[in-house]
Ligand SMILES: CC(C)[C@H](C(=O)O)[C@@H](O)C(=O)O
């Protein structure tokens with residue numbers, strides 16, 4: 001059997017519940033296709049803070065580095081929100097991204113035909129939405145130096161972050177953008193704020209220059225404020241969106257919410273080499289944690305993405321995705337996507353249905 | 359008669375057309391209420407670049423400073439998009455904002471009952487939306503130093519902008535936020551990215567501290583990515599949103615688009631003293647410029663906002679707003695808001711209808 005070392009990072013809130021379902025699903029698919037998963041759990045986020053005092057223990061990073069892929073659930077919760085920044089769950093996540101050099105974050109926002117009515121937008125506006133946001137993940141204002149809270153000459157405080165990109169940082173994510181678009185609808189929309197920001201001007205210049213190497217991809221540029229509007233107005237105009245860390249954070253969440261069911265959306269964070277991190281787009285939902293109410297599908301689809309992109313096992317990914325479609329067709333719904341005429345199930349029962357479908 | 363000096367900045371694209379309608383409307387209201395407007399036109403944006411070589415001639419800034427209020431239409435167009443940054447129309451607009459110290463930008467996103475179906479969102483999601491975005495306008499990453507494109511040690515280029523706020527900058531806009539909420543639904547949602555950005559942490563700390571002075575306002579905090587989602591998911595949860603320059607740029611455009619008719623939305627930019635600038639939320643729409651197709655209503659409602667907030671003539675503002683409601687009830691629609699059963703009119707004809715209604 002083909003063997004894979006998978007690091008599991010269940011994290012906080014609903015994380016452990018949805019992770020458990022994904023592991024069960026992976027095991028079944030593994031048996032069917034003769035794949036052997038060596039699962040290793042590690043601590044991150046609030047769970048790591050509580051156990052070790054830091055949100056990303058060195059050991060966790062080492063375990064991840066020594067694995068073929070990392071499956072992450074979600075981090076964070078009210079409990080840790082008032083800790084100093086270096087002790088926050090989010091800081092652990094940012095450390096994981098930079099520690100593994102995961103500069104490319106792929107966030108699909110695809111609406112499932114069974115769930116079109118869950119959207120707050122009109123059916124004709126969202127039916128068939130299939131957007132991929134390619135977000136830069138290890139640069140920009142998230143990591144730029146200098147940053148901090150400093151005293152000004154007059155003695156008041158000034159909070160500072162630096163929004164910066166070098167040419168090479170732009171080039172490597174732009175390449176991922178073009179290559180992603182090539183495998184999809186061949187339309188790439190690069191989003192920036194070049195009418196105001198110097199860093200965006202450099203971004204736009206580099207992306208434009210690189211486009212010469214991808215003549216089969218139709219490149220357009222859009223300002224971020226307009227992109228936020230256009231996502232609301234007519235999202236189907238977008239195929240692949242390429243953008244920076246902060247803009248990608250905002251726009252990918254807006255795009256995800258267009259589908260009406262962020263409990264369904266996976267994502268992948270990839271580096272130049274080494275293991276990628278696969279995780280749901282949604283958060284740790286502390287309000288429903290431990291109540292068997294969470295929707296495990298985004299996590300399960302993240303495992304499918306891991307199989308497809310991280311382990312090069314597309315057939316295993318296909319099987320999981322087909323199982324998801326089947327349980328939806330059978331009418332199983334967790335609370336977040338429940339609608340009349342369907343069957344309300346909890347997290348575990350959804351997992352059982354998925355395994356049944358497999 | 360009460361006299362007012364009004365600077366008109368028609369700018370580019372559809373600007374001159376919609377400005378002409380607004381001036382006609384102001385004249386009629388002025389006659390009715392014994393207000394005398396001394397209109398002075400000045401150049402800004404592309405029009406100023408073409409005539410003088412710079413997007414904000416010193417003379418324009420002086421004219422604005424010496425007036426009681428400034429009515430701006432829109433700036434920008436493809437023609438000037440490739441000029442160096444200091445010669446861009448946008449740079450003129452930013453210069454006007456900082457030159458007049460207009461730190462507070464008020465952007466209402468209110469849906470009109472006659473136009474609910476123009477929204478891409480479901481009727482039940484948007485009916486009754488009434489959001490006010492209070493956006494900081496002279497700080498943050500738009501103006502922070504250092505900025506520019508610099509050479510790194512390895513010889514490649516690095517684009518840099520600085521996202522920064524001092525305590526006093528935060529305090530003055532937060533006060534506007536609280537006071538605006540007091541006059542509305544008494545709910546203030548401050549939007550930041552405090553889980554990642556130091557500048558947001560300072561923002562959140564100051565806003566929280568100030569809230570002690572506004573015990574009648576219910577304060578909440580939200581991360582910007584979540585705010586973008588929540589605007590799509592359930593916009594009616596928002597009353598007043600307080601946020602920084604860049605986040606306000608993005609969120610106010612998304613909020614505006616929820617209404618389905620950004621050709622209807624005015625805005626106000628105010629300083630501590632001195633004249634405010636009143637302008638539509640929409641842009642210069644170069645593609646339909648000079649074709650008598652533009653919707654002048656956002657500009658006309660900006661004039662109403664000017665009367666109300668800038669000149670303390672609420673009755674005149676009321677009259678204009680009532681006239682707008684009346685022409686909509688009569689079924690007059692420009693192309694951007696046209697729907698079956700209504701009467702399609704151009705920009706001028708819409709102006710005539712408004713004057714008729716007055
Ligand atoms: C939790 C937070 C640090 C993170 C981010 O801002 O990147 C999250 O919002 C995301 O999009 O993965």
Ligand SMILES: CC(C)[C@H](C(=O)O)[C@@H](O)C(=O)O
Pocket residue numbers: 195196225448451452607
């Ligand atoms: C034109 C541009 C500089 C401006 C901004 O980003 O502030 C515009 O988008 C706005 O919102 O008024």
